[in-house]
Amino acid sequence: MKTGSAALQTYLKKQTEYAFVMDHTGANPYQLIYGVSGAQRGALAAMIAQSQGKNLLFIAENAQKIQEIIDDLSFWLPGYQMFSFPALDILPFEVLAQSKETRWQRLIALQGLLFSDKPTAVVTTVEALRKTMQDPDQIKQSFRTFKTGERIHIKAFLGWLIRHGYERVERVEEKGQFAVRGGILDVFCPTAEWPFRLEFFDDEIDSIRSFSQETQRSLNKMDHVWLAPASECIFNDDQRRKILQALRQEAARPEAKKKGEPAKAAEVGQRAAQLMELMEEGSFFPGHEQLLPYTGETSFLLTDYFEGQVITVMEEPSRQRESSQLWEKEYEETCLALLDKGRICPGQMQNYLLLDPLVMKLGARGLLYLALLPKRPAWFGQAGMLSVTAKTVSLFLQKVQLLADELKEWRRLQYSVLMVVSSEERARRLQENLRDMGVEVAYEAGSYKPEPKKISIILGKLSGGFDFPGMRLAVVTEHELFFQPKKKTRRKMFQEGKRQLLLEDLKPGDFVVHVNYGVGRYEGIENIKVQDAQRDYLVINYQGADRLYVPTDQAGYLQKYSGLEGAKPKLSKLGGSEWSRIKAKAQKTVSDMADELLQL
Structure with a gap:
C-alpha cells in the first residue's frame, strides 16, 4: 500500500491544474507561481519537490515563520529529513553576542546535508543564505567516526579536537567541550543530543557511552561515535x-x-x-x-552542500527584496562606521552577498517564487509566471453543522477532503459528530488514500487549511475546526498623560523610539549581571555597531515606532545630535500649531 504522500501524488496527477503546473515548473531558471499564501505555499512546494524527486530549500520571508514551515513540510514530506538553517544572530564582527545554539543548529543542518542518505528539506532565510561559506568538501573531511576496539594516539586525538574548535574544560557541560580524566575522555559533539564518554585501555577505545551532562551518569552503550567539528569554518595551514x-x-x-x-x-x-x-x-x-574572505578562495552557498538536485523556493520575492535593500543599506553603514573606528578590516566587508548576486547564484540551479499577487520580481524580467487557484478555508468555530454543510458541498464537487487533527480522541469524536449530521468520513490513522468524493480524518499537524479548486483538494485543520477568535479587551494605553510601551506587543525586529536616543531596532531581552545583581534589559540596536541596554523598569522611555505602512525608518546614531534636532523641530511645530489654534 502506498504511503499517504505517494497516494496523494497519484491522486493529484489526475487533476488538470496540478499536471499543468508540474509540467511548466522548471521551464525557466526563474519561475513565479502566484495566487498562494500561508499554508498553501508549504503544501505546493512539497508537492513540487516530491513530484520532481528533488531536495528542497525553502527561503522563508522571515525567521519567525521557519518552524511553522518546517511543521507543514514535515507533514507533506514524511520521507524527507527536515532542518532549519538560521542566520547568525548578528553581523560576524559583533562576536560577543553570538548565540552558540544558532551555530549548533547550522552545523546539524550541514551534517545532515553532507551525509544524507535520503531527500532533505531545509528552511532558511535570505539573511542566512547571504553568509559565504567554506568548500563543502573541506568541511566534510572535518567529520570523524571512532569505534570501540579502534587504536588511536590520544594526544593526536586531543589535538584534532582543539584544531576543530572544541574547548578543553574540567567538566563537560555544553556542546563543543571536552574533558580528560585519566583514561576517560568526555566530549560533547555539537550535533549530538548527549555527550559521549570514551574509556581507553592504553591507546585502544575500550567502550563508548552517552551520558547526561547534568548527572554525569551513563545512558546508552554505543559501538561507534560520530564527531562533527565545533565550527562550520575550519582553516587549514595553507x-x-x-x-x-x-x-x-x-x-x-x-x-x-x-x-x-x-x-x-x-x-x-x-x-x-x-x-x-x-x-x-x-x-x-x-x-x-x-x-x-582573506583566503582568496571561491566562496560557497548552502545550496552547494546539497547532495543531488535541489529546488529552491522563495516566498514573496518582492517583499523580500524591499527588506533586503534596507538590510544592505544598514550593513554598509555599519561596516563603514566600524571601519572608521578601526574595529574591522576592509576585507571583512566581503562576508555577505548582496541579494542580486545571491539570486543569480541560486538561479543557476533554478529558483521558484511563490507569491499571492502576480507581481513579477522586478530584478529579473525573464521569470516565467504560472497561476494556481487557491482559497482559504472558512472558520467553522466548533459548529459541526457548518462543517457538515461545507463537506457535503465539497463531496458534490468531487473533492478529496483531508481533515488533519492532532489526536485519535479528537478524530473519533469528530467522526461521530459528522456521522450524526449524515456525513460519513473515514478515519485513517496510518496511510491515507485520497479519492474523489472521499473525506478522510488523519493525524498530523499543519499551520492552516486550504482549498485548491483546480486540483479538487481541500484540507481542514484544527485551526479552522476549533479556533475561537478572542474578543479583544481594550487595554489602558496611557498613564499619567504618557503613552506606555506594552512589552507583550514587541517582538524582535520591531522599530522603537527612545525619548532620549531616537529610533532603534528592538532585539529582545537579555539578563545581565551588573555588580552582583541580575537584571533584565531591553536590547536596542542603533546605527553602526551601537547598542543600548534599557532596564525593563525604564520601558516607559520607549514606544513602538509608527509610520507609513511598509516604510522602514532610518536608525538613529547614539551620541549624535540628529535626534535632538528632530525633537526640537517637532516641539516647535507642535508649539506653532498650538498658537494657531489659540488664534482661531
Missing part, C-alpha cells in the same frame, strides 16, 4: 598562511595613507595586527569565520 599574508598587507593600508587618512590607517593597522596575533595563537577565536 589558508591560515594566506589569511596572515592578507592581513599584513591590510595593516600597511597604503591606500588610506595616500588619501591623507593616517589616523584611520593606524586604527585599521592596529585591528589587523590584533587579528594576526589571534590567528598565530590558534585558528579558533570568537568570530574567526569573518576572516574567510
